[in-house]
Amino acid sequence: MAPSKDLVTLTANCLCKANTFTTQVPKSNLPLEGWACHCDSCRHATGAMYTQDSPWPEERANVDVSSLKAYNFSPKYDILFCPTCSTPLFFANTQDLNKKLGVFTGTLKNVSSDLVKTTEHIFVGDTGDGGASMWLRKPNADGTEAKRYKGRAEDENGQLAEAIPYDWPSHDKLTGYEAKTKDPVHIWCRCGGVNLLWEPPSYDGVKDEDLPWFVDPKTHKALAGFCACESCRLFGGVDVWNWAFAELKDIHFPNKVPGFPDSSDALRALVDAKDPSVGSLTYFASSSDAQRYFCSNCSACVFYAWDERNFMVDVALGVLEASDGARAEGTFSWAFGGAIGHLDENAGGWRFDQYQRVMKEGEEWRISRGYPKNWRRLAREKAEGKA
Structure with a gap:
């Protein structure tokens, strides 16, 4: 030995x-x-x-x-x-x-x-x-x-x-940064126990100051980003985790059947009651004010809900099926090359350097495609005096 x-x-x-x-x-x-x-x-x-x-x-x-x-x-x-x-x-x-x-x-x-x-x-x-x-x-x-x-x-x-x-x-095969698709996005897990439909709204006519914080004021696409926290990494078992953001009022049961909860409180209550309408959806309370929803049959992560943001959920990118590909660029404004959330949690370990490489590659790819910087990244860089 x-x-x-x-x-x-x-x-x-x-x-x-x-x-x-x-x-x-x-x-x-x-x-x-x-x-x-x-x-x-x-x-x-x-x-x-x-x-x-x-x-x-x-x-x-x-x-x-x-x-x-x-x-x-x-x-x-x-x-x-x-x-x-x-x-x-x-x-x-x-x-x-x-x-x-x-x-x-x-x-x-x-x-x-x-x-x-x-x-x-x-x-x-x-x-x-x-x-x-x-x-x-x-x-x-x-x-x-x-x-x-x-x-x-x-x-x-x-x-x-x-x-x-x-x-x-x-x-020419990609939707691109500014173009927005109007197609609904299917949310489903591998076993079919979770089966939902998400219809991102157009936000036409909505003033910039009235938009949800996660909506790009120019493209009206929702934010999609990267997280390096231990909880997200363990939730799905991968080193680099990706979330998108959605208002619960825009999520429906299959075939656009109404009645899906429009708040995280109501969603939690429906799951606690084991209502058959939510299928195999269950959750783990990763903290006193946060719930991580997943399929109890096949393990697929679906939502992250935080009590302070009762009107919305973070949606796991992997359970989405969009008409234009896995990244659903026609629906999301991606923070390519920007900072990865909770990066500092990984200081001193092998993943910290890996995340640095991920950010570098994301930036190289963004530039090669001619995509502008994500609006939230621009705001952050301006606040830090980098822009």
Whole structure:
């Protein structure tokens, strides 16, 4: 056995801390190889814009996952998640029980050692617009690029597929910064237990000062941004989390059936009453005044509600289906290249530098597409004397 000074302790835990897994790995084995998937199923089963897992070093037979709930994600894999707080902890191969578990990298502690190296992005084609791969092309400490593939990286014969170039998709295939789509956005989880419709309003004729704080005064699109806090990371099991913002009055039941709660208080009461209208939606109170809503069947994160913002919710980007792609640029004003929320929580750990690279890539991509700076970023830079 390697001396203790040559070992790094890996810890993966869920948001509510009911489930914690630890093991040790030689420093020489780090960073772990990580694979990012952007397929429709992964996004709608977690609420994240992508999933990423690495092999958990310990033998599967030695890992007690009896307290986790299993969702049969595909014929070959289960997602093992905490039934209390939704955190997806492992992918488990159902056909080969000798295969090691794949740990969701967002659940790993933010230690100082560089833990994960992303080697590839698969099923990027499902996103239609590149999704989160646009700011995760070079996420690694050594500067290496994680190549992107429309489907699997290898075909059934083991032949390497052709990687997607940086400029995919072409500019004319994207909605762009200013253009706004009028199509409703479908909110659904992988198992279908959560099925809602969101109709972003036009805000035509509304004065700038009367717009909700998260609505771009020029494009009238809602804000979409990045969060690096531990709670969001553990909620969905990914390292980079993305939220959009919506007023509850604009969310409906399927087929535009009215009656969905127009306040977070009413939403919480409906879920507490186990009203069948909300399907499999449940929540975990991550603090005394905040609720994190998720699907109790498949673990998909759906909403974040805060009592001080009773009229609105944060919406997990991964559960949205928009006509123009996973980023839904026709609906959202993205803060590309801007500051990531709660970045300082990661100081001293490996993720802090990763987030710096994400911001750099987001800025490079914004400039390459000719997008202006997000209005909130401009306001922040002006307040800081940078503009």
